[in-house]
Amino acid sequence: xxxSTVSQLKKSLTKIKWQESYASFIxxxxxxxxxxxxxxxxxxxxxxxxxxxxxxxxxxxxxxAQVQQEYKVVAGDSLSKISEKYYGSMDLWPVLARExxxxxxxxxxVDSTLNIPAKSDAENAQGEMAVTSYQVTEGETFFKIxxxxxxxxxxxxxxHQANGGRRLPNGNPLVMAGTAIVVPR
Numbered sequence: 001x002x003x004s005t006v007s008q009l010k011k012s013l014t015k016i017k018w019q020e021s022y023a024s025f026i027x028x029x030x031x032x033x034x035x036x037x038x039x040x041x042x043x044x045x046x047x048x049x050x051x052x053x054x055x056x057x058x059x060x061x062x063x064x065a066q067v068q069q070e071y072k073v074v075a076g077d078s079l080s081k082i083s084e085k086y087y088g089s090m091d092l093w094p095v096l097a098r099e100x101x102x103x104x105x106x107x108x109x110v111d112s113t114l115n116i117p118a119k120s121d122a123e124n125a126q127g128e129m130a131v132t133s134y135q136v137t138e139g140e141t142f143f144k145i146x147x148x149x150x151x152x153x154x155x156x157x158x159x160h161q162a163n164g165g166r167r168l169p170n171g172n173p174l175v176m177a178g179t180a181i182v183v184p185r
Contacts, residue, residue: 069116079105086116094129095122098151125151132185138177145175149183158184 071082079093079102097105099122100114108114117125134145142156150158156173163181166174175181 068118068121071114071116073108073110073112073114075110077108077110079108082114082116087119087122092122092126095125098125098129129185132183133180134183136175136177136179136181140175140177142173142175145181 069086071086073082079096080090083093083096084090093105095117096102096114099117102108128149134149136145142159143153146156146159147153159181160173160175162184163175168174
């Protein structure tokens with residue numbers, strides 16, 4: 001039995017060696033093909049010029065207007081001057097007052113830090129602030145609407161009172177989808 005075990009062992013070793021050499025052959029062929037493709041690509045693309053891309057320039061004012069920033073108030077500043085500096089227009093000062101929770105826009109304190117929204121955000125906020133009516137959509141509540149138009153959901157009572165103060169039988173404020181409500185400023 002020892003001879004048959006040895007011969008079986010030799011056969012299985014021969015089979016394993018053949019499988020190893022076959023796998024090595026396939027792997028070597030794949031490597032040769034990949035290298036051949038890389039070399040061919042190099043020689044065909046060698047004389048082509050690389051595109052330099054489009055050159056753009058942006059002024060400092062444009063860059064400042066695209067991101068939210070902070071500003072430290074100095075003596076002689078006003079919200080309209082700060083608006084002019086960051087947005088190129090004094091008309092956006094109410095947005096700065098709203099963004100920074102300033103109750104009296106005529107009083108700002110030296111060395112206080114103001115959040116300056118990006119110009120596009122400020123223009124959107126200004127448009128929302130100018131709205132005097134609002135079209136209610138499905139699923140909205142006075143709280144959600146107050147968050148949108150005032151930036152503060154707790155002001156929902158102002159909207160509720162301005163629109164009749166009606167309530168459902170369960171005590172919740174009544175606002176129906178598809179109606180236009182008054183937005184007091």
